[in-house]
Amino acid sequence: xxxxxxxxxxxxxxxxxxxxxxxxxxxxxxxxxxxxxxxxxxxxxxxxxxxxxxxxxxxxxxxxxxxxxxxxxxxxxxxxxxxxxxxxxxxxxxxxxxxxxxxxxxxxxxxxxxxxxxxxxxxxxxxxxxxxxxxxxxxxxxxxxxxxxxxxxxxxxxxxxxxxxxxxxxxxxxxxxxxxxxxxxxxxxxxxxxxxxxxxxxxxxxxxxxxxxxxxxxx
Numbered sequence: 001x002x003x004x005x006x007x008x009x010x011x012x013x014x015x016x017x018x019x020x021x022x023x024x025x026x027x028x029x030x031x032x033x034x035x036x037x038x039x040x041x042x043x044x045x046x047x048x049x050x051x052x053x054x055x056x057x058x059x060x061x062x063x064x065x066x067x068x069x070x071x072x073x074x075x076x077x078x079x080x081x082x083x084x085x086x087x088x089x090x091x092x093x094x095x096x097x098x099x100x101x102x103x104x105x106x107x108x109x110x111x112x113x114x115x116x117x118x119x120x121x122x123x124x125x126x127x128x129x130x131x132x133x134x135x136x137x138x139x140x141x142x143x144x145x146x147x148x149x150x151x152x153x154x155x156x157x158x159x160x161x162x163x164x165x166x167x168x169x170x171x172x173x174x175x176x177x178x179x180x181x182x183x184x185x186x187x188x189x190x191x192x193x194x195x196x197x198x199x200x201x202x203x204x205x206x207x208x209x210x211x212x213x214x215x216x217x218x219x
Contacts, residue, residue: 002154005140009161011209012133014202016195017108018042018165021127023184024112025120026173035173037117039166041124046159049130050138054155057142069218075136076214082132083207089200124166133206134162 025034060070111123141154160167173180191198 002157005137005154005158006161008133008137008140008206008209009158011202011206012131012137013162013164014198015127015131015165016191016198017127019169019184020188020191020195021108021112021123022166022169023188026169026184027181031173031177033117034120035166035170037120038124039163039170041121041126042128042163042166043124043159044121045125045128046130046134046162050134050155050159053130053135053138054142054151057139072214072217074139074214075210076218078132078136078139079207079210079212079214081207082203082210085132086200086203086205086207089196089203128163131206132210133202134158136206136210137162 021038022035025031025038028034108123108127111119111126137158138155141151141158144151144154146154169180169184
């Protein structure tokens with residue numbers, strides 16, 4: 001149960017946007033405060049939605065043998081949604097920038113440009129809204145026959161993994177601020193060039209795994 005949930009949590013954590021935001025905040029005038037507020041926003045969304053999804057799935061008694069079809073049907077549905085999102089992103093590749101027409105900033109870019117703590121918190125909450133992979137991770141926990149303590153620890157593990165791209169760079173920053181800042185700037189530039197492909201690839205992988213798992217369980 002934990003291995004499956006952690007695997008999906010790792011796929012959920014692979015968010016280029018999360019890294020971009022973290023790099024910007026660590027390079028801001030108040031890197032410690034802004035990053036911690038950003039983390040607080042991410043944790044708020046992740047914890048609340050994780051508990052809500054867990055309770056909803058538990059209420060459906062999907063861990064019972066008689067509920068195997070709804071359990072695997074849900075995974076199949078999540079896989080279809082993720083795969084469709086990945087295919088859409090693959091087909092809709094970002095166009096080349098036109099020097100004559102300045103690129104319109106995205107919602108996340110506009111939120112990051114505001115230094116107030118409220119916007120850092122809102123950015124974390126928005127960027128870390130649960131993905132199909134995160135829901136699949138929680139479902140793996142909710143449909144297990146583990147004890148309540150094991151389920152709580154597994155959910156905590158999934159939450160920690162899901163926001164790893166905030167707290168791990170922050171720890172590196174505390175240990176070596178200059179090196180981490182330089183590395184993140186280079187990585188940030190690479191992500192801006194390849195982030196779309198990475199996000200599409202992650203969705204395709206998550207979708208394929210969930211569809212395979214759902215079909216295997218249903219048949």
